[in-house]
Amino acid sequence: xxxxxxxxxxxGLLTALFDAYFRKRFPDMLLTDGEPLxxxxxxxYTVTTDTEKAERVWKGLQKKLSAGGLSxxxxxxxxxxxxxxxLMFRYxxxxxxxxxxxxxxxxxxxxxxxxxxxxKVSGERYRVLQFMRFxxxxxxxxxxxxxxxxxxxxxxxxxxxxxFTDQRxxxxxxxxxxxxxxxxxMVNEITFTEPRQAHLITGILDDDLLAQDxxxxxxxxxxxxxxICIKERxxxxxxxxxxxxxxxxxxxxxx
Numbered sequence: 001x002x003x004x005x006x007x008x009x010x011x012g013l014l015t016a017l018f019d020a021y022f023r024k025r026f027p028d029m030l031l032t033d034g035e036p037l038x039x040x041x042x043x044x045y046t047v048t049t050d051t052e053k054a055e056r057v058w059k060g061l062q063k064k065l066s067a068g069g070l071s072x073x074x075x076x077x078x079x080x081x082x083x084x085x086x087l088m089f090r091y092x093x094x095x096x097x098x099x100x101x102x103x104x105x106x107x108x109x110x111x112x113x114x115x116x117x118x119x120k121v122s123g124e125r126y127r128v129l130q131f132m133r134f135x136x137x138x139x140x141x142x143x144x145x146x147x148x149x150x151x152x153x154x155x156x157x158x159x160x161x162x163x164f165t166d167q168r169x170x171x172x173x174x175x176x177x178x179x180x181x182x183x184x185x186m187v188n189e190i191t192f193t194e195p196r197q198a199h200l201i202t203g204i205l206d207d208d209l210l211a212q213d214x215x216x217x218x219x220x221x222x223x224x225x226x227x228i229c230i231k232e233r234x235x236x237x238x239x240x241x242x243x244x245x246x247x248x249x250x251x252x253x254x255x
């Protein structure tokens with residue numbers, strides 16, 4: 001058994017593929033530096049992330065895959081699932097080694113699994129776009145928070161920047177403790193020195209952090225939500241299917 005140790009970055013994964021071809025030895029397992037090694041193995045190799053090598057692999061993928069295929073591949077990484085790196089590694093090998101490789105050859109288990117995983121990530125992105133609620137702070141910044149299953153916040157930024165170009169906003173991932181701030185011109189990734197603050201966990205801002213009219217606006221939204229609800233058509237099962245319970249704590253109308 002051959003093991004590759006890498007830094008668990010996307011660039012590190014691409015570098016691992018480059019090194020595998022160079023060494024003519026391919027890993028049976030990919031582990032992050034510091035992870036315990038299995039009891040029995042033949043060889044371990046430490047991958048040193050190299051942006052030039054990673055770029056060469058990425059350019060090769062761009063030549064072989066469509067824009068949609070590249071998107072599926074990238075989304076698979078954002079799933080953060082333990083099995084994703086090795087799945088992507090095998091997928092890349094098939095892309096480069098199979099002359100007639102097809103992104104839609106779902107008879108291939110790896111192609112099918114990668115596609116299915118990317119669809120799950122894409123679905124989580126769509127739910128963030130659907131259910132993100134913003135609160136206006138005293139500084140005039142619109143604050144939104146969620147804890148998505150997958151690391152999809154980066155996939156939503158272009159949408160929010162295009163939609164709210166004239167507003168300052170901050171979108172925060174409480175699960176991964178980072179977010180993005182738009183100042184009206186540029187979007188920057190941010191982290192907080194005290195990520196365990198209550199509002200960075202619950203998403204509920206104290207009154208002293210809110211704009212003066214924010215509570216009133218929230219109350220008006222709740223009343224509107226109640227007024228359009230047709231009691232005779234209430235279907236709790238379908239409601240929970242369309243609006244999973246795990247999102248309720250972030251929705252103004254559910255608080």
